[in-house]
Amino acid sequence: MLQVSGLTKSFGANTVLHGVDFEVRRGEVVALIGPSGSGKTTVLRSLNGLETPDRGRLEFADGPSVDFTSPVPKATRTQLRDRSAMVFQHHNLFPHRTVLQNVIEGPVHAHKVPKAEAMARAEALLDRVGLSDKRDAFPFQLSGGQQQRVGIVRALALQPSLLLFDEPTSALDSELVGEVLLVLKELAEEGWTMVIVTHELAFARQVADEVLFFDDGVILERGAPKDLFTHPQHVRTRRFIDRILRPFDD
Template sequence: MTDLLTVRGLRKSFGDLQVLRDISFDVPAGTVTAVIGSSGSGKTTMLRTLNALDRADAGVIDIGSVSVDFAQPVDRATLARFRAQSGMVFQSHNLFPHRTVLQNVIEGPVIVQKRPKAEAIEDAKVLLEQVGLGEKADQYPYQLSGGQQQRVGIARALALRPTLMLFDEPTSALDPELVGDVLRVIKDLAADGWTMVIVTHEIRFAQQVADQVLFIDGGVVLESGPPAQVLGEPSHARTRQFLQRILDPI
């Protein structure tokens, strides 16, 4: 299976704080990678470097045909091609409140990618149906639940036609009863063969959907492998401690 994403020697500091120390991993095309770890472990920063929302200080990231060595100067054209490879879904949906659902979804394709508006609208309608919100196209974000807004956020990322989907704890800001609808959409994307990297605290969801799990601790990948191994029979004491606290917090 060909790797869509390869990461080698990723490092990132904020001032004197070294957040990513030496991150390396591969993501085969058509697979789901779940990233777990405690708050402050570096997992969200790592995800953001994959889209250059946070520019890594060093390390090589290959996504599809685009390769960037962040230890070297990167020109704007290369950085734009790199960012175009992935779509990001954030913890908070970040929708434009003064625009309808449909207008939110077509914003990127029309404004950023300069695609014809009619084509973007047709694509958006298909994507909204895909995430179960076809009838909400003309509504505004304030008229939607948090879970519905997050599903619009997923459709908006898909509308950019990325090769890689990135999710930063997509259910962490939702009420518990709304989590299932969002997770079902992500499961459907996995079944459709999307390549995804998902930072999540939903351990059982990771067990069901992920092809591999990365446990990040102290800015390094402390353990990685299939869910049955990392989540079921972890080899590292720190991984076992983390999972015990998550799954049996009392």
């Protein structure tokens, strides 16, 4: 579905991506793991057009193709955003709008979907994640886990080719993490194509088809979860996994 080639990005004198290459196949879940500041979120934001790399290419199988060595036309950036939908660490719901109004905002105003169709789609998706009874609630009336599930529904309502998740559980209390991870697991089982930045390594080991370990702006190691988590090849990968995952293993 997507080929990423040579993504390079600097903020002032700080280079945060050093020529990152990877691909995402249709129906695949790719997990990006690694320490904070290693470039994972910058990659994710680049895929959605929220960040503009200094160099590199993004090539979607069904278009568009973006070469960041030249200025990116607004129309191309819009095409890029139409291919994907992003779920952030903080759900970023409109506080003055109901759950249903939050979900239909993108389809109606960005994609020009008729309101009745957008509402029917939103109601079906809310029912799917167990929130149909919250359609008329405002965000402040929801738990953090419920708000994040609304954020996921808002992304699904755009019917994107690619779902992007930036640490979707990091802002949640520990008891609410499971309900969000369950939704992500169900989406993976249904064949949604996803790129997920996460520190939930046990979840990545269960759900991902490929894991990319980032360190200092490069992909230091990549592989299937059963290989990377069980037999990491780099000392840096092993230390990271031991620090986060091993204490929770039986």
